[in-house]
Amino acid sequence: MRLGVIGVVILCIAGxxxxxxxxxxxxxxxxxxxxDAFERADGVFSGFRRNHAKGVGVSGYFESNGQGARLxxxxxxxxxxxxxxxxxxxxxxxxxxxxAPNMVRxxxxxxxxxxxxxxxTAMVNLPVFPFQTPQAFYDNLxxxxxxxxxxxxxxxxxxxxxxxxxxxxxxxxxxxxxxPSSGFDNTAFxxxxxxxxxxxxxxxxxxxxxxxxxxxxxxxxxxxxxxxxKNYMFDALISSILQHPLxxxxxxxxxxxxxxxxxxxxxxxDGREQVDVGTLTLDQIESEETSPARDINxxxxxxxxxxxxxxxxxxxARSAIYSQSFTRRAGEAKxxxxxxxxxxxx
Amino acid sequence: MSVGTASEQRQFTVLxxxxxxxxxxxxxxxxxxxVAMVASLGDYHRLVSIHRPLGIAILIVVVIRFVNRQFxxxxxxxxxxxxxERFVAHASEILLYALLFVLPLIGWGMLSAARFPIVLYGPxxxxxxxxxxxxxxxxxxxxxxxxxxxxxxxxxxHLGAILFHTLVVRDGLFSRMAPWRVHAR
Numbered sequence: 001m002r003l004g005v006i007g008v009v010i011l012c013i014a015g016x017x018x019x020x021x022x023x024x025x026x027x028x029x030x031x032x033x034x035x036d037a038f039e040r041a042d043g044v045f046s047g048f049r050r051n052h053a054k055g056v057g058v059s060g061y062f063e064s065n066g067q068g069a070r071l072x073x074x075x076x077x078x079x080x081x082x083x084x085x086x087x088x089x090x091x092x093x094x095x096x097x098x099x100a101p102n103m104v105r106x107x108x109x110x111x112x113x114x115x116x117x118x119x120x121t122a123m124v125n126l127p128v129f130p131f132q133t134p135q136a137f138y139d140n141l142x143x144x145x146x147x148x149x150x151x152x153x154x155x156x157x158x159x160x161x162x163x164x165x166x167x168x169x170x171x172x173x174x175x176x177x178x179x180p181s182s183g184f185d186n187t188a189f190x191x192x193x194x195x196x197x198x199x200x201x202x203x204x205x206x207x208x209x210x211x212x213x214x215x216x217x218x219x220x221x222x223x224x225x226x227x228x229x230k231n232y233m234f235d236a237l238i239s240s241i242l243q244h245p246l247x248x249x250x251x252x253x254x255x256x257x258x259x260x261x262x263x264x265x266x267x268x269x270d271g272r273e274q275v276d277v278g279t280l281t282l283d284q285i286e287s288e289e290t291s292p293a294r295d296i297n298x299x300x301x302x303x304x305x306x307x308x309x310x311x312x313x314x315x316x317a318r319s320a321i322y323s324q325s326f327t328r329r330a331g332e333a334k335x336x337x338x339x340x341x342x343x344x345x346x
Numbered sequence: 347m348s349v350g351t352a353s354e355q356r357q358f359t360v361l362x363x364x365x366x367x368x369x370x371x372x373x374x375x376x377x378x379x380x381v382a383m384v385a386s387l388g389d390y391h392r393l394v395s396i397h398r399p400l401g402i403a404i405l406i407v408v409v410i411r412f413v414n415r416q417f418x419x420x421x422x423x424x425x426x427x428x429x430x431e432r433f434v435a436h437a438s439e440i441l442l443y444a445l446l447f448v449l450p451l452i453g454w455g456m457l458s459a460a461r462f463p464i465v466l467y468g469p470x471x472x473x474x475x476x477x478x479x480x481x482x483x484x485x486x487x488x489x490x491x492x493x494x495x496x497x498x499x500x501x502x503x504h505l506g507a508i509l510f511h512t513l514v515v516r517d518g519l520f521s522r523m524a525p526w527r528v529h530a531r
Binding site: 002003005006009010013014016017018020021022028029030031032034075115116117118134295296297299301302304305309313315316317319320321323326327329330331 | 377378381382383384385386387388389390391392394460461462463465468469471473478480481483484485487488498502505506509510513514
């Protein structure tokens with residue numbers, strides 16, 4: 001009888017522990033299941049990121065003009081220079097994919113603040129994100145899985161996903177109305193998710209940020225394609241950065257009350273206050289074989305004091321999933337990047 | 347507190363009992379947060395933001411406990427415990443102390459090896475304690491999980507043993523660490 005009581009107590013505690021660990025909800029979406037879906041979609045490439053696998057390392061600095069200091073107490077916005085490590089990438093889990101202008105372009109950045117803090121951000125060239133929630137992103141990954149018979153996604157599953165996700169359809173409309181630029185160097189990158197800035201007085205405001213290229217916009221031409229050079233867009237980036245440093249203005253857009261901060265599929269209305277807080281200069285480029293960028297997890301929630309996440313559900317999920325992807329690839333043998341050291345030196 | 351010679355003392359000192367129950371609450375919270383955060387998307391960030399400073403707090407408390415223990419008189423085991431039981435009880439104490447010391451250090455070390463900032467609160471962060479190596483990170487990350495499950499098992503065994511002594515053997519073992527004052531019978 002008394003032994004039974006002990007058994008019940010122990011079972012309750014163990015049960016609570018395993019409940020918290022999600023052992024009783026095998027269909028719930030977890031970071032591991034999300035990364036499994038990336039692996040099913042694109043395969044596993046030893047040592048590479050499970051998404052944004054193909055990339056190249058860059059470095060340079062951010063020169064703050066001091067204009068951001070009134071928006072956020074983050075040290076990075078005090079006037080002055082901060083070293084930056086970054087990585088340009090294409091979306092998708094295949095590190096050997098052929099360059100194409102319609103693929104998602106990413107730029108991950110790590111700012112090393114003078115007080116030892118870090119700011120990491122992972123931006124893309126899309127004006128809005130196609131998915132409202134982690135579940136929608138996951139369901140799309142599953143729905144667009146190529147059919148083993150045809151080698152293409154099942155159009156019925158794709159249509160069913162679109163029918164049940166009007167926010168995604170709307171976002172894709174916005175994305176398609178923005179023509180991509182010719183290369184990485186003249187691409188604008190966006191934070192997509194909303195964040196919060198906190199000033200010295202403790203006032204918190206909703207913000208989004210973007211990088212506006214100093215290099216003028218050039219439309220995609222049909223002359224350059226991956227038919228002759230699989231890495232032609234990365235190679236163009238390499239030659240342009242070797243000729244002259246590339247620059248972007250860091251633009252902070254300030255949301256007004258009522259602007260959605262929990263929905264990355266929606267753009268904020270035009271006319272929101274925008275503040276140019278400084279210039280990012282990237283003057284070094286390096287293959288992932290030698291660049292420190294390879295081993296960086298550009299977790300969007302590595303934020304300095306003075307910046308905080310918004311209520312966007314994607315942010316915590318991105319942090320969790322990036323961590324899972326990082327942990328898996330960290331322990332794997334590293335295989336050479338498509339953008340090799342020789343390619344960068346060429 | 348009950349003062350007396352070592353043979354009369356039936357309870358751990360007040361400070362030792364406070365530290366024990368503080369540690370129990372922190373470790374139980376930590377185990378729950380740890381197992382929940384690795385399975386969580388929406389709450390991951392909130393949980394991990396508690397996990398790191400709480401881990402460092404546990405590291406500090408375990409050091410205080412260990413040092414305090416060296417300078418304190420411990421109450422004797424009940425006469426009902428055989429020498430083998432005393433050995434097992436002592437060994438499990440050493441295991442618990444070791445895990446509570448090593449687990450936060452491995453957490454700190456693995457984030458150091460990944461060069462991931464170890465933010466405690468606001469701009470307050472810890473320096474890295476290991477060289478930059480993602481392979482080392484991966485190894486320590488696995489070790490952290492394995493030892494955390496071992497800590498959970500050790501905690502269950504600790505709880506099971508004390509329940510057994512209290513409810514079945516009824517030798518008053520629990521009263522040594524009871525949060526309230528227990529008078530000599």
